[in-house]
Amino acid sequence: MLKVENLNKVYPNGTVALKDVSFEVADGEFLAVIGLSGSGKSTLMRCINRLIEPTSGRIFWDGTELTALSADEMRKVRRQIGMVFQQFNLVKRSSVMINVLSGRLGYVSPYQSLFNYFSSADHARALKNLERLGLREKAYVRADSLSGGQQQRVGIARALMQEPKLILADEPVASLDPVLSHSILKYLEQMNKEDGITVLCSLHFLDLVHRYSTRAIGLKEGKLVFQGLPQEIDDAQFKTIFGQEAERVTIL
Amino acid sequence: MNTSTIESPPHSKNAPLASALSLVVPGAGQLYLARRNRGLAILATTPFLIYLINWALTNFRMESIAVWLWLGLALFWAWNVFDAYRLARGQTTVDWLGLILPLIVIYLISWQVTDINLDRLVKRFSDVQVVFKALMYPDLFTQVDGSWQPSENFGDIIGKIVDKPAPGWLVQLGLAQKDAKVPTPVLGKMAETIAIGLMATLLAILLAVPLSFFAAHNIMSRVPGGTVIYYAMRAFLNVVRSIDTMIWGIIIVVWIGLGSFAGTMALTIHSIAALGKLYSEEVEHIDAGPIEAITATGANLFQVIRYAVIPQIIPPFLAYTLLRWDINMRMATVVGFVSGGGIGYFVVETIYKGAFEQYAAAFWAVVIIIILVDYVSAKWRERILAGEVKVTAAAPKPFYTSLRALTWLVIGLAVFVLCWQLSEIDPRKLFEPAPTFVKNIRDFVTIDLSPDVFDTVLKQTLITIFQALLATTIGGLLAVPFSFLAARNLMGANPLAQVIYYFVRGALSVLRSIEVLLYVLIFVIWVGIGPFAGMLALAITSFALIGKLFSEAIENIDPGPSEAIAATGATGLQVIMYAILPQIIPPFVSYLIYQWDINIRMATIVGLAGGGGVGFLLKTYFDLLQYHKAGTVVAMIVVVVTVMDFASAKIRERMV
Ligand SMILES: Nc1ncnc2c1ncn2[C@@H]1O[C@H](COP(=O)(O)OP(=O)(O)OP(=O)(O)O)[C@@H](O)[C@H]1O
Ligand SMILES: [Mg+2]
Numbered sequence: 001m002l003k004v005e006n007l008n009k010v011y012p013n014g015t016v017a018l019k020d021v022s023f024e025v026a027d028g029e030f031l032a033v034i035g036l037s038g039s040g041k042s043t044l045m046r047c048i049n050r051l052i053e054p055t056s057g058r059i060f061w062d063g064t065e066l067t068a069l070s071a072d073e074m075r076k077v078r079r080q081i082g083m084v085f086q087q088f089n090l091v092k093r094s095s096v097m098i099n100v101l102s103g104r105l106g107y108v109s110p111y112q113s114l115f116n117y118f119s120s121a122d123h124a125r126a127l128k129n130l131e132r133l134g135l136r137e138k139a140y141v142r143a144d145s146l147s148g149g150q151q152q153r154v155g156i157a158r159a160l161m162q163e164p165k166l167i168l169a170d171e172p173v174a175s176l177d178p179v180l181s182h183s184i185l186k187y188l189e190q191m192n193k194e195d196g197i198t199v200l201c202s203l204h205f206l207d208l209v210h211r212y213s214t215r216a217i218g219l220k221e222g223k224l225v226f227q228g229l230p231q232e233i234d235d236a237q238f239k240t241i242f243g244q245e246a247e248r249v250t251i252l
Numbered sequence: 253m254n255t256s257t258i259e260s261p262p263h264s265k266n267a268p269l270a271s272a273l274s275l276v277v278p279g280a281g282q283l284y285l286a287r288r289n290r291g292l293a294i295l296a297t298t299p300f301l302i303y304l305i306n307w308a309l310t311n312f313r314m315e316s317i318a319v320w321l322w323l324g325l326a327l328f329w330a331w332n333v334f335d336a337y338r339l340a341r342g343q344t345t346v347d348w349l350g351l352i353l354p355l356i357v358i359y360l361i362s363w364q365v366t367d368i369n370l371d372r373l374v375k376r377f378s379d380v381q382v383v384f385k386a387l388m389y390p391d392l393f394t395q396v397d398g399s400w401q402p403s404e405n406f407g408d409i410i411g412k413i414v415d416k417p418a419p420g421w422l423v424q425l426g427l428a429q430k431d432a433k434v435p436t437p438v439l440g441k442m443a444e445t446i447a448i449g450l451m452a453t454l455l456a457i458l459l460a461v462p463l464s465f466f467a468a469h470n471i472m473s474r475v476p477g478g479t480v481i482y483y484a485m486r487a488f489l490n491v492v493r494s495i496d497t498m499i500w501g502i503i504i505v506v507w508i509g510l511g512s513f514a515g516t517m518a519l520t521i522h523s524i525a526a527l528g529k530l531y532s533e534e535v536e537h538i539d540a541g542p543i544e545a546i547t548a549t550g551a552n553l554f555q556v557i558r559y560a561v562i563p564q565i566i567p568p569f570l571a572y573t574l575l576r577w578d579i580n581m582r583m584a585t586v587v588g589f590v591s592g593g594g595i596g597y598f599v600v601e602t603i604y605k606g607a608f609e610q611y612a613a614a615f616w617a618v619v620i621i622i623i624l625v626d627y628v629s630a631k632w633r634e635r636i637l638a639g640e641v642k643v644t645a646a647a648p649k650p651f652y653t654s655l656r657a658l659t660w661l662v663i664g665l666a667v668f669v670l671c672w673q674l675s676e677i678d679p680r681k682l683f684e685p686a687p688t689f690v691k692n693i694r695d696f697v698t699i700d701l702s703p704d705v706f707d708t709v710l711k712q713t714l715i716t717i718f719q720a721l722l723a724t725t726i727g728g729l730l731a732v733p734f735s736f737l738a739a740r741n742l743m744g745a746n747p748l749a750q751v752i753y754y755f756v757r758g759a760l761s762v763l764r765s766i767e768v769l770l771y772v773l774i775f776v777i778w779v780g781i782g783p784f785a786g787m788l789a790l791a792i793t794s795f796a797l798i799g800k801l802f803s804e805a806i807e808n809i810d811p812g813p814s815e816a817i818a819a820t821g822a823t824g825l826q827v828i829m830y831a832i833l834p835q836i837i838p839p840f841v842s843y844l845i846y847q848w849d850i851n852i853r854m855a856t857i858v859g860l861a862g863g864g865g866v867g868f869l870l871k872t873y874f875d876l877l878q879y880h881k882a883g884t885v886v887a888m889i890v891v892v893v894t895v896m897d898f899a900s901a902k903i904r905e906r907m908v
Pocket of ligand 2: 041043170
């Protein structure tokens with residue numbers, strides 16, 4: 001279970017990105033995080049695995065207080081928390097295989113990995129994950145030769161290599177067209193349902209929230225303004241989250 | 253002067269006042285009319301011209317053109333009054349006059365100061381004819397008893413086989429008797445040159461990589477106190493880079509004495525600075541995304557560097573290194589002029605002896621090697637940056653299991669050891685300088701700023717700048733017609749055009765493969781020692797490089813606009829005016845400024861071979877062991893090169 005308590009984040013330049021955010025995520029949930037651009041979704045995601053240090057507040061994961069861990073202990077916990085990014089964040093010049101294998105780095109001996117050495121078990125695991133995402137035959141091409149949707153699948157495969165219990169997906173489909181969006185989210189849904197991985201996923205479109213998530217939270221200017229079931233987001237709720245002028249748009 | 257073209261509100265009532273102001277203080281009227289840039293430019297240009305004319309008249313004999321210089325200034329002054337008047341009345345003025353008049357004055361002065369005597373090119377042609385003739389008959393082979401054999405000179409340049417006492421390991425292996433003579437290959441000056449270029453590049457990588465991280469803003473801004481280190485490192489790299497390899501050569505010789513090692517060190521020092529700067533810019537462009545992603549998997553710092561940083565920087569680092577290797581090979585052919593070692597030393601000796609056939613052989617050897625290196629380096633860079641995308645079903649084998657890779661590794665190691673020996677690298681020498689070294693260094697850094705010395709240095713520096721200016725102009729003017737002949741898209745039409753294309757391209761490549769100092773040697777024989785020879789040498793190298801760059805700019809013309817303009821029913825001339833010229837003028841101007849920047853650097857060294865300017869002064873001071881004064885010269889060079897570098901970068905930035 002993930003529990004966020006009174007989380008605040010103020011950037012060094014004074015921007016208040018999160019204000020007193022508290023919520024809980026039960027194991028196996030698919031939680032959608034919605035909000036306008038700049039509302040603090042990415043900041044929240046990165047505070048959870050402490051890629052960004054929160055200014056104050058506490059985060060608990062499976063009973064451990066993440067916010068109290070040393071850098072080294074946090075590193076070990078990160079292995080169980082996969083992350084998927086809007087810009088995919090692959091190492092473009094490396095092969096797909098190396099990108100996927102790099103998801104294993106937290107587990108392998110640091111010395112061996114410096115020489116690009118991964119065990120055959122890891123290689124097999126990487127190929128299995130690529131197979132699962134339909135990319136088996138692309139294993140040895142350079143990452144930047146893939147299309148956007150394929151790159152995002154590599155990103156998911158990399159996260160799966162960590163054998164995560166939680167996946168943080170920061171707008172995983174914002175750079176993709178609607179058809180690809182569905183295909184990527186279906187994979188995440190599959191991970192969520194079949195493997196029981198908890199998913200936190202920030203999304204822009206309400207349709208996608210309705211279609212995939214089991215629960216949703218809404219952020220506005222760093223404050224939590226909504227918490228509930230996707231179906232509960234009616235027009236009034238929508239306007240609180242997205243502002244008075246916002247119009248609902250439908251994709252596919 | 254002609255920068256602002258935006259219409260400002262009409263000040264028609266104040267026209268007399270504006271012109272009166274400009275008459276008294278040039279530019280004042282324009283400032284009063286709120287044309288700030290124009291006013292400031294005129295305000296700065298006028299005293300600058302006065303100073304320059306005055307300087308030229310007191311330092312050089314040019315009474316004959318004094319009238320013209322002052323007339324130019326007067327006309328500029330008058331133009332400025334006229335300009336203020338027209339501007340005030342909201343009328344258009346003749347912008348280009350304001351640019352042309354100062355330029356005429358400057359070019360007139362440059363012409364005189366660089367001692368240009370075109371008639372010498374004709375009258376003294378007979379002096380240099382022997383050199384040109386020798387170039388046709390390089391000393392490579394001799395006829396011995398009716399059969400052709402490599403000549404002594406060939407052996408000196410390329411290599412030969414001599415009988416030498418057998419080395420220990422041959423005796424040990426039982427392949428030779430003790431003290432027996434065995435035929436041993438001895439490599440020539442060209443191999444030494446290649447070794448110098450190669451070793452300097454390798455050594456430079458070792459130092460430039462760590463330094464580049466200290467000069468990268470994105471890294472240093474995260475470390476406490478890093479910003480200070482960042483600025484210090486940047487400044488350090490810039491200063492070291494602004495001193496040419498050749499000048500480093502002179503300085504290093506004071507430290508470790510003449511020889512290949514000194515040449516290698518000079519190249520290394522300059523390469524460290526040049527590569528350090530390029531590397532650090534690459535580090536600054538690293539994509540932070542993968543770093544974040546790898547960190548999120550729970551990887552530690554070293555793994556993050558290994559998997560997110562290194563894969564990003566290796567290809568551009570390699571590409572820059574190859575480019576630098578190309579430059580170092582060129583420099584290695586001339587560094588021997590000052591530091592001994594390599595083909596450069598050999599060339600100077602043959603020229604002074606008047607052994608032009610021997611010189612010719614060295615000349616062609618350099619041409620061939622440099623063209624080869626240029627080609628190889630360009631091809632590799634292309635491959636690295638394009639990065640082949642291979643689609644394979646199976647995992648590629650690790651490199652150490654492939655026989656081919658192993659062979660290359662062994663060859664590489666052997667070449668490395670050989671080059672290490674040929675370039676006489678001996679780190680111990682660095683710690684055993686001559687006894688006077690400390691004093692010399694102290695002299696060198698306590699630069700001499702007494703008015704006498706300063707005036708002399710300033711005079712030669714101005715000559716150097718004028719040399720660069722004229723060389724860029726002449727080289728650029730020559731390059732324009734030839735660049736059209738060397739553009740593939742224009743010359744593909746018929747076989748004759750293609751022949752011309754290949755000929756011009758080839759000629760440009762050959763001309764480009766020769767370092768400017770080698771040209772200086774020839775022009776010194778032709779027109780005599782002095783700035784004229786240096787200017788001609790610079791003009792030739794400029795012509796060769798600009799010609800290539802221009803022709804590539806022409807090849808990159810987008811045919812779309814021509815089609816579109818032609819489709820409107822425009823004539824051929826109109827198509828050129830409206831579709832072609834707008835596409836080629838900006839890159840042309842940008843390349844000219846780039847060349848001007850290069851020429852300023854190069855002009856500081858043409859004097860080392862008798863080409864006049866500040867380099868000559870530097871060499872004299874070093875030869876006379878007057879290190880205070882040499883320090884003044886180097887400081888001046890650093891200032892001038894840095895300022896010009898900055899200015900040219902800013903101008904080119906604005907143009908893009
Ligand atoms: N490194 C930073 N330094 C300062 N301010 C930042 C930084 N990163 C984000 N911010 C600010 O914090 C606020 C929240 O940003 P965040 O990226 O979390 O929003 P977001 O909801 O993910 O937006 P988007 O949909 O555009 O990705 C914004 O106002 C942003 O400008
Ligand atoms: Mg975001």
